Amino acid sequence: LEVPQLVLEGSHYSRGLLHGSTLKTLIHRNIGAWKSYLEQRHNIPATSFITDFLDNTGYLKAAETYSPQLLEEIRGIADGSEVDFDTVFAFQLLPEEWVFHANSEDQDDGHCSVVGIKLSESRTILSQNMDINRFYDGGQAVLRIKEADGVEICALTIAGFLGLCGGNNYGVGQCCNTLSQICTSPTGLPATFLGR
Numbered sequence: 001l002e003v004p005q006l007v008l009e010g011s012h013y014s015r016g017l018l019h020g021s022t023l024k025t026l027i028h029r030n031i032g033a034w035k036s037y038l039e040q041r042h043n044i045p046a047t048s049f050i051t052d053f054l055d056n057t058g059y060l061k062a063a064e065t066y067s068p069q070l071l072e073e074i075r076g077i078a079d080g081s082e083v084d085f086d087t088v089f090a091f092q093l094l095p096e097e098w099v100f101h102a103n104s105e106d107q108d109d110g111h112c113s114v115v116g117i118k119l120s121e122s123r124t125i126l127s128q129n130m131d132i133n134r135f136y137d138g139g140q141a142v143l144r145i146k147e148a149d150g151v152e153i154c155a156l157t158i159a160g161f162l163g164l165c166g167g168n169n170y171g172v173g174q175c176c177n178t179l180s181q182i183c184t185s186p187t188g189l190p191a192t193f194l195g196r
Helices: 012-022 024-042 046-055 059-066 068-081 085-091 094-099 191-195
Strands: 005-009 113-120 123-129 140-146 152-158 165-168
Touching: 005 012, 012 024, 012 068, 024 046, 024 068, 024 085, 046 085, 059 068, 059 085, 059 191, 068 085, 094 191
Parallel strands: 005 140
Antiparallel strands: 113 123, 140 152, 152 165
C-alpha cells in the first residue's frame, strides 16, 4: 500500500484546498464509506444524520470560537474535493459521532492503544495503533504541515480529515484515544481540533 504524502503550507484555506483537490478521489471514497456506515449504524439517511448531529451539538460554534483557522482549512478541503462543508466538517467529528445517540448496547470501551518508552533523557519512542473503522483502510495519507513560525508537523490521517496523530520537529507527539467511559460535552471543542 502506497500512502500519499502532501506538503501543506501557506494559509489554512490554501492547505485545505490542496488537500481536497489532490486527494479528491480518496476523500470521496472515505466519505462515501463513512456515510454508508452512518446509515447502517443510525438507520437513517446519512444526510439526515449529519443535519441532526450538527443541529443538536455546539461543535461548529466551539470551532468558530477557538479554532477558526482550522475551519478555513476544512472549507478548503470541501471546496477542493467538491464535497459540501457540513459533510466535511461532520467527518472531522469521528470520536464525537461515536458517542452521539449512543446507548449501552452500541457503546464500547474503544480499542486504540498508546505506548511511550523513555530510552534516555533525550530520546523517547511513542507509538499508537489506530483502531478506526476498517473501511478507511486504503484511504490513509500523511500530511507534512509547515507553519510560518518554523513548526513542522508530520500527521497520519485519512484523506479529508485534519489529522489523526503525529508529531512535530520540537519533539512533541500527539496520539488520540476515545475514552467513551467518561462524560462528553456536545458543546466542546472537537478532539480533532485539539489534536492539531
